[in-house]
Amino acid sequence: MVLEEKINAFVLLGEFMKQFSSNEYKKNENLPFNDLYFDTCKTLIDQSVSHNGWFTKDQVLFSFGSWSEALVKENIEKWLSAYDLSNESLKTIGLILAGNIPLVGFHDVIAVLVSGNKALIKLSSNDQKLLPLLLRYLTEVAPDFKERITITEEKFDSFDAVIATGSNNTSRYFEYYFNKVPNIIRKNRNSVAVLTGEESQQQLEALGEDIFRYYGLGCRNVSKLFVPQGYDFTSFFEAMYAYREVIEYEKYANNYDYNKAVFLMSNYSILDNGFLTIREDKNHASPISSVFYEYYTDIKEVEQRLNADKEHIQCVVSDQLKEKSIPFGTTQKPALWDYADDVDTLKFLLNL
Structure with missing residues (x-):
């Protein structure tokens, strides 16, 4: 896939998510394949709290709204401008996602796909509904992604690198199990x-x-x-x-x-x-x-x-009291280039 195809696909995904950024869902009649996914996404959001008691509707809508603001062409191009994305290695990257807040592992998935690799995803039991639907929409607008996304409930058995997010306790298991491949292991912060x-x-x-x-x-x-x-x-x-x-x-x-x-x-x-x-x-x-x-x-x-x-x-x-501190009220709206644990995920993937 050429980079422009990927960017356009993520822009469409952002526009799809924008429809669900407030209590008054606003259907975009011009969005491709929207009729296939709009009602299903609406139902999933309305029922999210029944799948995870902390995923109340307003919290899920906030997450969708934040991602729709991030996934605009200007932001995506700014994010990717610092990298050479001319080659696709198509390596398989195992992703073990957390589930403490809605779509918390979404950035890792996007980074793997935009870097020209394959995502082998193990979802958290606390967040199993929203991400698969969004990825189905993504593969609808960009069919080449279909062969690059696998969601599994089994243990990983074939992968080239791993990005795993969990607690301090699970990180010890991750570090032992994945120590023979390049990895990013995230702990409690x-x-x-x-x-x-x-x-x-x-x-x-x-x-x-x-x-x-x-x-x-x-x-x-x-x-x-x-x-x-x-x-x-x-x-x-x-x-x-x-x-x-x-x-x-x-x-x-x-x-x-x-x-x-x-x-x-x-x-x-x-x-x-x-x-x-x-x-x-x-x-x-x-x-x-x-x-x-x-x-x-x-x-x-x-x-x-x-x-x-x-x-x-x-x-x-803080109010600029420390270098690299961020303004009040912005912690839950990170930009695409704000990496978890200050580890450049995209650089890691491109250097494999």
Whole structure:
């Protein structure tokens, strides 16, 4: 396949997904093969929560909307401009996908296909419906992809490289099982925010998006705050009030009640607003419905700490306090060139 064919196919896929980026589905009558897939996709989205209780409709729509914004021609061409994609090696790349948030492994699939390789995909049991449908649409608009995509429920037995995403525990298995082939093994990571106390209400509300989107289940969700010594959390909690409806979702509410009870029984000192607890803790990974915080006296301390812990951190959010930090409210809208764990997946694939 020539590169232009691939780009055009992904642009069409983005346009297909755009139809499902808000509660008011907007069917694009000019989109090829739309009649074959529109109603099926609509039904899958409406029923997603029955397949995975965390995949509520609004969370799936957000994911579709984010991907539709990413998969426009300008963004795809900008992403690919840094690489030589003139050759196709057609190597088989095993992909073990996570399922903590909707379509979390989608970027790996796209990278494999656009690099001229074959994708051998093992889906997470928590996300088995949406991606296969999108790939069926993709192979409809670009039939050459059909021989390059395989979804399997079996163990991989023939592959040239592997990209596997899982927990710290499963990563040990991955590292052992796949140690004879080139691989990218992703482990648990968390995201942090660095505050000064000078943030605007708008910035803090945007931070709430980084905390609550996908109910905090993603590695790009902020689970830890670095705040100056003596920080007053009043403005922070006032900004978080915009997300109070999160407690109305039963699964989140159950986690909130359970984790709050554990904190109180453990005699932890916590701050609580009725749907979010925060407590002082040096760890980066906090439970659902909770955010940890840590005081600092000098921003250089935070810089040193983040550099030391970089293997455990996915994103740093701040008002330009740290190099490569990202603005508040943007963690769950990564660009195509924002690679997980800061590992250039496309470069890895092209160098096989």
